[in-house]
Amino acid sequence: MKKILHNTKVMPYLFVLPAFIIFTLFFFYPLINSFIMSFQSVNFGTREFIGLENYKSLINPAFITAVKNSFVYMVLTLLVLIPVPFALAVMINNKFLKGVDIFKSVLFLPALTSTVVIAIVFKFMFGELDYSQMNLFAGVLGSEPLRWLSDSRFVMPILVLLATWKWLGVNMLYFISGLKNIPEEIMEAAELDGVTGIQKLRYIIIPMLKPITIYVLTISIYAGLAMFTESMLVYGLNSPNNMALTIVGYLYKVGIQSNDLGLASAIGTFLLLFALLINIIQLVFTGFFKED
Amino acid sequence: MKKLMFLFAAAIFVLAGCGSSSSEGTTSLDLWTFQAAHEEFYQEMAKTWNEENPENQVELSISVLPYEDLHNKLLVCASSGKGCPDIADVEIKRFPLFLEGGEVPFADMTSYVEESEDDFVTSRLELYGKDGKYYGIPFHVGADVMYYNEDILKQADVDSSQINTWQDYIDAGYRVKEATDLPMTVVEDKENILIWAMLVQYNADITNEDGTANINSAGAVDVYTEVQKLIEDGVVQVAPGGFVHSEDFYGFMNNGGAASLPMPLWYLNRFTDYMPDLSGKISIAKLPINPENPEVSTVGIGGTGTVVMNSSDNLEAAQDFLAYAKLSQEGNILEWNMLGFDPINVSVWDQLDTPEAYSEYFVNNPLDILNQYDPKSIESTVSLPITVDVINELSTNTYYQMFEEMADVKETLDASQATVE
Numbered sequence: 001m002k003k004i005l006h007n008t009k010v011m012p013y014l015f016v017l018p019a020f021i022i023f024t025l026f027f028f029y030p031l032i033n034s035f036i037m038s039f040q041s042v043n044f045g046t047r048e049f050i051g052l053e054n055y056k057s058l059i060n061p062a063f064i065t066a067v068k069n070s071f072v073y074m075v076l077t078l079l080v081l082i083p084v085p086f087a088l089a090v091m092i093n094n095k096f097l098k099g100v101d102i103f104k105s106v107l108f109l110p111a112l113t114s115t116v117v118i119a120i121v122f123k124f125m126f127g128e129l130d131y132s133q134m135n136l137f138a139g140v141l142g143s144e145p146l147r148w149l150s151d152s153r154f155v156m157p158i159l160v161l162l163a164t165w166k167w168l169g170v171n172m173l174y175f176i177s178g179l180k181n182i183p184e185e186i187m188e189a190a191e192l193d194g195v196t197g198i199q200k201l202r203y204i205i206i207p208m209l210k211p212i213t214i215y216v217l218t219i220s221i222y223a224g225l226a227m228f229t230e231s232m233l234v235y236g237l238n239s240p241n242n243m244a245l246t247i248v249g250y251l252y253k254v255g256i257q258s259n260d261l262g263l264a265s266a267i268g269t270f271l272l273l274f275a276l277l278i279n280i281i282q283l284v285f286t287g288f289f290k291e292d
Numbered sequence: 293m294k295k296l297m298f299l300f301a302a303a304i305f306v307l308a309g310c311g312s313s314s315s316e317g318t319t320s321l322d323l324w325t326f327q328a329a330h331e332e333f334y335q336e337m338a339k340t341w342n343e344e345n346p347e348n349q350v351e352l353s354i355s356v357l358p359y360e361d362l363h364n365k366l367l368v369c370a371s372s373g374k375g376c377p378d379i380a381d382v383e384i385k386r387f388p389l390f391l392e393g394g395e396v397p398f399a400d401m402t403s404y405v406e407e408s409e410d411d412f413v414t415s416r417l418e419l420y421g422k423d424g425k426y427y428g429i430p431f432h433v434g435a436d437v438m439y440y441n442e443d444i445l446k447q448a449d450v451d452s453s454q455i456n457t458w459q460d461y462i463d464a465g466y467r468v469k470e471a472t473d474l475p476m477t478v479v480e481d482k483e484n485i486l487i488w489a490m491l492v493q494y495n496a497d498i499t500n501e502d503g504t505a506n507i508n509s510a511g512a513v514d515v516y517t518e519v520q521k522l523i524e525d526g527v528v529q530v531a532p533g534g535f536v537h538s539e540d541f542y543g544f545m546n547n548g549g550a551a552s553l554p555m556p557l558w559y560l561n562r563f564t565d566y567m568p569d570l571s572g573k574i575s576i577a578k579l580p581i582n583p584e585n586p587e588v589s590t591v592g593i594g595g596t597g598t599v600v601m602n603s604s605d606n607l608e609a610a611q612d613f614l615a616y617a618k619l620s621q622e623g624n625i626l627e628w629n630m631l632g633f634d635p636i637n638v639s640v641w642d643q644l645d646t647p648e649a650y651s652e653y654f655v656n657n658p659l660d661i662l663n664q665y666d667p668k669s670i671e672s673t674v675s676l677p678i679t680v681d682v683i684n685e686l687s688t689n690t691y692y693q694m695f696e697e698m699a700d701v702k703e704t705l706d707a708s709q710a711t712v713e
Contacts, residue, residue: 042371043371061711127532127533127539128533129540132540147532149533150530150692150696236482238687238688239482239688240482240534240688240689240692240696241688241692241693242688242689256360257386257680257684258389258680258681258684259367
């Protein structure tokens, strides 16, 4: 027993074993199985190969709308959730600012709330009665009460606002941790050389934050494409003209509501490949694969 | 190390011991439901069952799961054959999915129903059956009735007892609109519950008996064209929130937003629970009829079928208990008293009393309306696997396009029919 415990060759494997088992059992096996299922028609206890039928039936208006919605949502969240937290992080990291910790905590607080709770609160806020929160604001601005959740123009703004409210603080924290990693000496040297604030940002901070930015970008792309809870809770599974249907929302409808797990697996496989593709393109462009 | 192993093994045995604690003569039954109110009902029924059958007691272990969770888990366990409860509530919209495959995962309840078949509104039982067999036992008839806000009708000088046909109803709607500027009623664009009974009365149920979609029938075109015209004239409006179970709608109706609402009898408790300000103003009347199809006086809408899973280890005990809980007179009386459901066992209809909450809230007695119906004349909607797809299409695209975007009725219905096919 002692021999094994002190064997430097065996122990590392023993330590990763639990993680490896969990990964294989709950991630790798389902991944492979759902890939196989995407070529099958699945019913109670029976599975039957049907070739590419599932992928063929993906070409339908609902799925195309879902892909479009998820893609637009992802792009919009990237446009908001990278620059804004970045700017906030730079501001908060300023050593002359007082009460930094309060700002940090307040901005991070929403991330601790459950998405379900936020989504339900949003649903009520954007209710269509005259005395719903947002209609009270609209009234102050001189607008008639709006039917927020029945109007396709408001879908993306509402969902992106929700995402911003929840994730702003998290992304900001990533950037702050990146900023803290920039060595003081470099900053001091730059100051001695008489570098202006803008130049510091352009030539020191942005390049040195690149690894963090790439990380945030990569997870945000996947999170954007896989968004589901928010749209389902605010709009329900059946939104008018599918205006709030996302890829995972469609997967859920097909797989769970209509019990077509074969087709749902095809959607899952598509989502995986789609997210991989976009991220590979993104990583190539940001020079992630280039050797320094 | 050896000691540790021993402790570990001991712990496992202790834990395993906890699992099988059913004593002699008592059968433990697992039951899944998605309604907390149903839990109370089943426990109450188990209590009386145990009093009547001391030899053959049951002990219920009930899990109240969220609606989506329950059906998802049940689908998964039914496909794998493992981990299912003994008894489960399955909502009508999800029910057909379980009947789709060759092998039905539910136990056959036909022999229990046949013992006193004449007592039941069989059209409701057929919803949860296939090929002449009954699998699920419903909670209620769900007879569609009309709820009137008498306060609003009075202002327009409309007498609700004089409204017999849908044409009478529409005429009254115009008078209400003129006198009060309020809509007569609402339509849903995210659901199809409200308009379903009317569609059946006009031979336009959304699914055909042969399992095909029936979205663009002539009757449907007529009904929706009329609705569209009423929306344009302000007599009908789209329900705030898109359906009549939304918080927006409850608020709207509670503030006297519309003069009437055609909904099933099980909607009674939505009034008492969510629209307290309407207390003393709401009367209940029979649903208006289509004079060309007067036999369909009302239609049963919605519902939940309770099933025994085939995989149950206590199949017979579970079936006996389910039959007692939901087919017997005692069970059906309790369904009304406790849950406010119009029970499917007709033989108890004249034995029911109106709960105090209802007699205080409503102007007239809901039971008087129920007893005016001939149980055998109550139609039911068709519920088949394709119904799920049709409802999805209607509540996502069709209704929004027709009632919000005011698209051409015939074209929209044709397009939706093509989509579902």
